[in-house]
Amino acid sequence: MNRDGHVETLRWNGREIEMIDQRLLPARKEYVACNSARSVADAIRAMVVRGAPAIGVAAAYGIALEAVRLSEEIPSRFTEKMNDGFTVLAASRPTAVNLFWALDRMKKRWSENSGRPLADLASILLQEAHDIRAEDIRINRKMGQYGATLLKDGDRVLTHCNAGALATAGHGTALGIFRSAVESGKRISVYADETRPFLQGARLTAWEMVQENIPVTLITDNMSGYLMSRGEIDAVVVGTDRVAANGDVANKIGTYMVAVLAKRHNIPFYVACPLSTIDLSLATGNGIPIEERPAEEVKGFRNCHWAPEGVAIRNPAFDVTPAELVTALITEKGIVDNKTLTDGDLVGFVKKHRS
Numbered sequence: 001m002n003r004d005g006h007v008e009t010l011r012w013n014g015r016e017i018e019m020i021d022q023r024l025l026p027a028r029k030e031y032v033a034c035n036s037a038r039s040v041a042d043a044i045r046a047m048v049v050r051g052a053p054a055i056g057v058a059a060a061y062g063i064a065l066e067a068v069r070l071s072e073e074i075p076s077r078f079t080e081k082m083n084d085g086f087t088v089l090a091a092s093r094p095t096a097v098n099l100f101w102a103l104d105r106m107k108k109r110w111s112e113n114s115g116r117p118l119a120d121l122a123s124i125l126l127q128e129a130h131d132i133r134a135e136d137i138r139i140n141r142k143m144g145q146y147g148a149t150l151l152k153d154g155d156r157v158l159t160h161c162n163a164g165a166l167a168t169a170g171h172g173t174a175l176g177i178f179r180s181a182v183e184s185g186k187r188i189s190v191y192a193d194e195t196r197p198f199l200q201g202a203r204l205t206a207w208e209m210v211q212e213n214i215p216v217t218l219i220t221d222n223m224s225g226y227l228m229s230r231g232e233i234d235a236v237v238v239g240t241d242r243v244a245a246n247g248d249v250a251n252k253i254g255t256y257m258v259a260v261l262a263k264r265h266n267i268p269f270y271v272a273c274p275l276s277t278i279d280l281s282l283a284t285g286n287g288i289p290i291e292e293r294p295a296e297e298v299k300g301f302r303n304c305h306w307a308p309e310g311v312a313i314r315n316p317a318f319d320v321t322p323a324e325l326v327t328a329l330i331t332e333k334g335i336v337d338n339k340t341l342t343d344g345d346l347v348g349f350v351k352k353h354r355s
């Protein structure tokens with residue numbers, strides 16, 4: 001646990017970045033140490049570390065550690081091998097824009113200091129990774145404060161997948177709003193979709209909430225419509241991996257279904273969205289790359305397979321919710337309501353607030 005008493009998704013041990021192996025939770029909480037771009041890329045692809053902001057932080061450390069390693073071992077091939085490091089990290093997962101945002105920020109830091117001795121450059125890049133990690137926690141806390149104003153005492157709030165401390169450097173985005181609401185004295189209760197096939201909800205969100213005694217009820221993905229129809233859900237709050245300029249939202253597969261059901265039942269559908277997750281280079285959600293993950297993940301779970309051999313399998317890991325279904329984006333700079341989104345004013349909001 002870190003100073004805030006929250007789980008420490010990534011921690012610096014003085015020479016490597018350690019990250020919780022989220023494939024093992026909740027049964028086991030174990031850290032994996034990474035010391036290079038490739039080892040971080042492998043951890044991202046295998047979902048040792050997952051969640052858009054956490055992926056960005058991990059990638060930043062992957063670049064910094066690559067610089068440290070190359071400056072000590074093969075300084076003569078520093079530029080060539082650093083570019084290889086950027087390439088392997090960029091290829092690890094396609095949907096979360098935070099990965100590319102972090103890589104761009106590290107590349108900018110590199111170019112600003114390219115004339116320095118390699119050891120100094122490596123130190124500067126390592127400090128940049130530390131800063132990205134610390135900023136992420138601050139951003140999540142600001143977002144949490146804004147989002148908590150949208151929840152009422154006693155609200156029953158549904159969430160999908162895990163947008164918690166485990167998906168970030170700490171506090172979480174959607175779950176950060178829940179934590180901030182509880183810190184402000186609101187007695188909310190969480191309904192967590194199990195989120196097949198990787199079970200981020202059943203394994204990670206439920207674990208985070210139970211750890212902190214925030215009331216949480218686990219449901220299967222096909223139960224949310226029933227609970228909404230019975231008036232048992234007051235709001236939905238989810239995270240996101242990439243938001244297009246028009247407000248279309250990419251998030252874990254199944255989010256779109258939840259958004260359609262929320263609209264049908266007049267339940268507010270909020271998206272916790274750091275500015276770093278907004279991709280103004282894409283006009284609409286049609287341009288967001290959707291990761292297709294291994295069929296193995298759908299056949300069963302871990303060593304228990306229930307699908308017959310030979311069956312065809314699809315496994316898109318994300319879907320896109322159109323802006324018209326989004327009640328509001330909750331950012332660290334304030335709340336962007338649906339009218340702003342559908343009027344096309346998200347671009348202006350981002351340009352005004354993005355430093």
Ligand SMILES: CSC[C@H]1O[C@H](OP(=O)(O)O)[C@H](O)[C@@H]1O
Nearest residue numbers: 050051052161163167239251252
């Ligand atoms: C706060 S971003 C969390 C976001 O990332 C998850 O995807 P994955 O577990 O595959 O990395 C999911 O879309 C969450 O909403």
